[in-house]
Amino acid sequence: MKVRVNDVELDLAPGTSAIDAVFAAGGDVPYFCSQEYMSPIGACRMCLAQVGAPRKERDGSWVMDEATGQPKIFWFPNLMATCTTQVMEGMVIDTLSERVKTAQNGMVEFTLINHPLDCPVCDKGGACELQDRSYEFGDGLSRFQFDKRHNEKHHPLSDLITLDRERCIQCKRCVRYFEEVPGDEVLDFIERTAHTYIGTADHGLPSNFTGNIADICPVGALLDASSRFRGRNWEYDHTRTTSMDDATGAAIIVDARTGRIERIKAALNPDVNKTWIDDGARFGHEYVDSSDRLTTPLVRRQGKLEPATWDEATAFIAERLKGLSGKDVGIAVRADATLEEGVAAMALAEELGTGQLDHAPRPAATLIGNQTATITDLATADAILVVGDLTEEAGILDLRVKDALKGVTPPTLMPHGVPIADLRLKERMPRRREILAVAAPYRVDLMRHAGTAVHYPAGGEAAFFRALGKLAADANAVLVEADEAATGMSTAQARALVARLGAAKQAVVVLGGLALTRRESAEAARAFIKAVGAKELAVGPMANSYGLELLGVLPSHERYGYAGMLEGSKALILSHLDPAQDGEVAERLRGKDLLVVHDIFMTETAHLADVVLPAASVYERDGTVVNLEGRFLPVRAAPVDAGSSTDLTGVARALGEAMGKRLEGRSVRSARRVLKKRFDIDFAELPDTGLLPRTKGRGPAKALAGEAPAATGNVLVVPSMARAEYLSRNRHLAAAVGGNRLRVNPEDAAKHNLTAGAEVRLKVGGTWRQAVVHVTDGVPRGLMTIPSLPEQPVGLAQADLASIVVEQVRLEVAS
Amino acid sequence: MNETHTHTQTPFFADKQEKLAEILSRYPAEGRRSALMPLLWEVQREERYVSEERMRELAEIVGTTATEVKGVMSFYSTYHDQPVGTFHIQVCSTLSCALAGSDELFDFLSNELGIVNGETTADGRFSLQKVECVGSCGTAPVVQVNDTYFERVGRGRCQHLVDALKQGELPPVWRERGGDTVGAAKAEPLQKPTDVREG
Amino acid sequence: MSDQAATAAKPAPILSRHDPRYEVTMYRYVGVEGAHTLDFYRSHGGYEAARRALTGMTPAQVVDEVKASGLRGRGGAGFPTGVKWSFMAPPDGKPRYLVCNADESEPGSFKDRYILEDDPHQLVEGMIIGAYAMQMTFGFLYVRGEYYLGTTRMEVAIAEARAAGLLGENILGTNFSFDITVHRGAGAYICGEETALMNSLEGLRANPRLKPPFPAAAGMYGRPTTINNVTSLTSAVHIINKGAAWFAGMGTDDSKGTKLYQISGPVKRTGVYEMPMGATFRELIYDFAGGPTMEPKAFIPGGSSTPMFPWEDRFLDMPMDYGTLAKNGSMLGTGGVIVIPRDKCIVDALYNLVRFYAHESCGKCTPCREGVGHWLPRMYQKLVSGLGQPEDIALLESVASNIKGNAFCPLADACIGPVQASLKWFRDEYEYLAANGKSKYPKNDWWQA
Secondary structure, X not given: OEEEEOOEEEEOOOOOEHHHHHHHOOOOOOOOOOOOOOOOOOOOXXXXXXXXXXXXOOOOOEOEOOOOOOEOEEEOOOOEEHHHOEOOOOEEEEOOOHHHHHHHHHHHHXXXXXXXXXXXXXXXXXXXXXXXXXXXXXXXXXXXXXOOOOOOOOEEOOOOEEEOOOOOOOOOHHHHHHHHOOOOXXXXXXXXXXXXXXXXXXXXXXXXXXXXXXXXXXXXXXXXXXXXXXXXXXXXXXXXXXXXOOOOOOEEEEXXXXXXXXXXXXXXXXXXXXXXXXHHHHHOOHHHHOOOOOOOOEXXXXXXXXXXXXXXXXXXXXXXXXXXXXXXXXXXXEOOOOHHHHHHHHHHHHHHOOXXXXXEOOOOOOOOOOOEOOXXXXXXXXXXXXXXXXXXXXXXXXXXXXXXHHOOOOOOOEOOEOOOOOOOOOOOOOOOHHHEEEEEOXXXXXXXXXXXXXXXXXXXXXXXHHHHHHHHHOOOOOOOHXXXXXXXXXXXXXXXXXXXXXHOOOEEEEEOHHHHOOHHHHHHHHHHHHHHOOEEEEOXXXXXXXXXXXXXXXXXXXXXXXXXXXXXXXXXEEEOOOHHHEHHHHHHHHXXXXXXEEEOOOOHHHHHXXXXXXXXXXXXXXXXEEOOOOOEEEEOOOOOOOOOOEOHHHHHHHHHHHHOOOOOOOOHHHHHHHHHHHHOOOHHHXXXXXXXXXXXXXXXXXXXXXXXXXXXXXXXXXOOOOOOOOHHHOHHXXXXXXXXXXXXOHHHHHHOOOOOOOEEEEEXXXXXXXEEEEEOOOOOOOXXXXXXXXXXXXXXXXXXXXXXXXXXXXXXXXX | OOOOOOOXXXXXXXXXXXXXXXXHHOOOHXXXXXXXXXXXXXXXXXXXXXXXXXHHHHHHHHOOXXXXXXXXXXXXXXXXXXXXXXXXXXXXXXXXXXXXXXXXXXXXXXXXXXXXXXXXXXXOOEEEEEEOOOOOHHHOOOEEEOOEEEOOOOHHHHXXXXXXXXXXXXXXXXXXXXXXXXXXXXXXXXXXXOOOOOO | OOHHHHHHHOOOOEOOOOOOOOOOOOOOOOOOOOOOOHHHXXXXXXXXXXXXXXXXXXXXXXXXXXXXXXXXXXXXXXXXXXXXXXXXXOOOOOOOEEEEEEOOOOXXXXXXXXXXXXXXXHHHHHHHXXXXXXXXXXXXEEXXXXXXXXXXXXXXXXXXXXXXXXXXXXXXHOOOOEOEEEEEOOOOHHHHOHHHHHHHHOOOOOOOOOOOOOOOOOOHHHOOEEEEEHHHHHHHHHHHXXXXXXXXXXEOOOOEOEEEEEEXXXXXXXXXXXXXXXXXXXXXXXXXOOOEOOOEEEEEOOOOOOOOEEOOHHHXXXXXXXXXXXXXXXXXXXXXXXXXXXXXXXXXXXXXXXXXXXXXXXXXXXXXXXXXXXXXXHHHHHHHOOOOXXXXXXXXXXXXXXXXOOOOXXXXXXXXXXXXXXXXXXXXXXXXXXXXXXXXXXXXXXXXX
């Protein structure tokens, strides 16, 4: 479709907005209300331009301009908001005339009359759209002679977001965001006309995705409460990297200043997270700057751990290793180690000649399915079955499921990037709830958006899929009572679900951690997925679960896996793992000949160690991770001051030197040479948005014969957006989510004398857990849920309910 | 993170299920949320305002959030989030009424009742509010007491009205009409044609 | 037939209420005791038009009849009603909605209120006819919240009609089914804008929606919808009863039929008058309303949003039709005439109106929220309180022109038009006030005994 913007001729796809035409032509108009991936609404009136188009005669020919011999341009009488104007064949857009300039200047003036002049103390200063646009399109003078509107300047919308009501320019981005993106309508305009302000009656903004409004606010009205007044935008080092918070691999920008991480913002990855992240990924970083970070190696001398140099520490380890048989050494890394760290761990294992190598947590089932869907497949699916709690486990997938409910395909990128105004998106679009089914043993948030929401018995994933499998095999099959109980559905409901998945052009089944814990449930799930012709997305427990399995950071035999090595090895090298939280395991660790702990804090396990090595946090590493769809994503280190801490490649280098070896994986560069051979990808050149190889190599078919203990228990360990292991150090996030929640049914709460808000300790498995009681009918009677730890992955566990100790009863203020 | 809220008082519609069902039935199934405005009216009629607690209840009934209810409610000028008086006196102040003395009328009421715009008397009997055009321009000035219009309120009538209200009574309504609204037959021209153009 | 012959063959159009051929139709029974009951309405020929349409005409014929009548929307914009009706796509078995806009909130307008209160069945009948013509499955009547009596009367009338088989399944024994829900607003002028009204009906904040999509394509709940003013629908009753030719036999070239004009301000007999389109302001103000009771200086021709005219013969003698007013820089609007006396300071009068728009701006778009909602009323306040400076007038004009044409919906322009007109005709009053710190016309007690 031919369009002219000022003097630039363009050929654009039908449906393109005029504002995107302007930007595609290299032009510019200001805008405040439009926002990538959200509906254009034409509210701020900044993007006004003079727009005209030719007209057709009745016979279909153009009305001609006799003077020029060209089709005559009929100008719209009023200036048009280009964000809500769709291009037409032959349209002419003028953004440079005096009339347009006067209007733009006028709109800047209107926008500023009630905007405070507190830029010098505003966190947004220097990165403020209003500031920039006022310089560019305003005339610098105010003719407004009256008092500006006064309003609250430090309104805590939640523990995470602070609102300055004076700075708000009512662009409605945040209000639309909540309705359109997560579908949590917890923020709205209150009042009308010049009194309009944003506010909530749902205290604390109950949503897992609140932080994004701070990113999209064009002014300094909505601010990340954790970083307020911490620095100016030009003082920050911006590091674009990949979030290691969960398995989705969302793009983030880490802003650090003088060696501290001050805040995390979402970055653009159109195929993964678009421009959104969940609050766990955004606010879950404060622990990194805790004052008790390990900054130097520690070596146990005369029974006491004492500071040492790296040389001393690694010499100590090398010396001890000499006295051991290499095959008796176990090496385990947490499942968010980078591929490069994985190479280092493998090199070390090879050097020692041990098969006791693993990453943890690692589900019993492989994550690398045969029909792995991409995230875009999910976002464009026409039938979706989710098993588990995606909102907590993989927030980005939750949001992309909601994209699918809208039925609008991801926009085609334009020369200037994501379209500014995608006219297919509307406020309050109808959602195709009927395409979504969500199943979990307890009420999960995504169920509010699902046409079918069912509860199956905890631990019953295998039975759930086997029962559905019967209908997949024979549509006329009738579910026996036990099957109906296993699926939480009547035969008719289940039949409808299976039929929908089977008939869909693009069906996707998302397997949350609960469905992967046990081999038999994963197998039943995959058999069902195959039978209905769907694709699968398996949600690994951590950021690089997929990658480490793909790379093969795996035991030579399942009995040499993580659980096995805790028991059977004589020496252990553990990176970011803390198995000693379990008292019985701690006892066993005390008997090891050598225990090396590579971590960022003095964990329970570190206290038992012979050598403690200070580790780089997930924000301080260069490397690569593979997200749950198999996408290789770059991880880049932010400039954080953490003493002599290093990642596992650094450990390999130092330890190798002490052993007189140059190990592969002794540096990120060295590891990447290995990875290049393996994957034929130059990881130093990995684009920001990652690389999704067309053919996905299966992981090495190493023995994965083990099986977790039987699925019984009275506590369900569940995924949580806010990572339990660091929550107490993540001050803002902990306040927002109310601590690690022990969710209890009201009847059970009464039975066990638990009151809402009480801080309790209880023994789950062998591990003492601290939690805050949360009474809700969202969990069934007889079941409690508690957030998972890397060492206590999702699935059923047995808690000793008699062991519950109430440490503090919190007075719950009625909200 | 979204959990159902526990209520601290008896839900408004607990003993009015029939009324609730009737209101919901006015709208098609696809438009459950349309019932929000009539439900707000229902609560306000009885409680003279809508509290945040009630907003949460209504949100649950129509399937949205308390925030959305508050956003909607606050948009419209005749829903109240604070209790108004037993007699909520609203004086139209827009042009036609102003030309008939509504400003002076308002000041009179303000003096009589001892409250200013937007206030409620301490005993909760009266509240006074200036409002915009209520569609009684032909019978200006107009005073709206709760849902009842009192039209062409001259000085005498206003005193009469205020006296009655102070006695706790809503006086009988006088129906004021003009033009054809006295019945077309009566609305013959007052004057001969001043300009009958050629047909 | 030549044009001349055609003209010759047609009787002269009715252009005055003084024309003996003219008869009052829509307002015949307003003010008559007991006229709001079904018995009264039926015993005076009520529901005959509905019967004629439903049993004797196809939907397309009804649309054509209304098209042929030349009826234009009576809500203010004046879009041809029959053409609007013809925009509806053919029925597809899914819901489609007729919405009657009775959110009468324009200052100076009060015509619908009396129909709702005194002749509700006329509106029910109009909605049945409109619904039949467009094959609507359901109707909403949006009544402004303050019209409590009107709302109640309409609810009763609808219940009566339903009981009598005039609404509900198989109306009048035909296979046409239709019913109406009355929806009470809650005080928001913006709901007169049709897309804002739909948002309000859906239980949302009443911000106007983007167009396209137009309501005929995606309106209520995303379904095809047509929104008509009260008197557009009641006009249809009489068009079906008396024929399109009768309706088209009244009025000027671009404006046909009868219309309800309203008059307020200092005149002897304020009120609503049904007159043929093309009658003059003079006829309304002097012959029917009895002329001004105070010395006049201006009049607003069609509700507060329409730019005013000074009290001059050339304007008083204008026919009250769409085209003439547009040509003269104003609008017919709702036909609500407000007479402004000499002693009313024009700046004060405009401050009153600007405050109204400031109060009613929905707050969605910047120029309306900040300009109309905040800046303009403050400028007027400054002027009226005698603190203005001469240069404030130029600033006022500049701010007004920055708003005009740049807002999301017509509300902002509805405020600016009158402001600009007052500056055009009565600039001297602004200048006097700004220069002297007091008004040329300081009268401050308007209350009558």
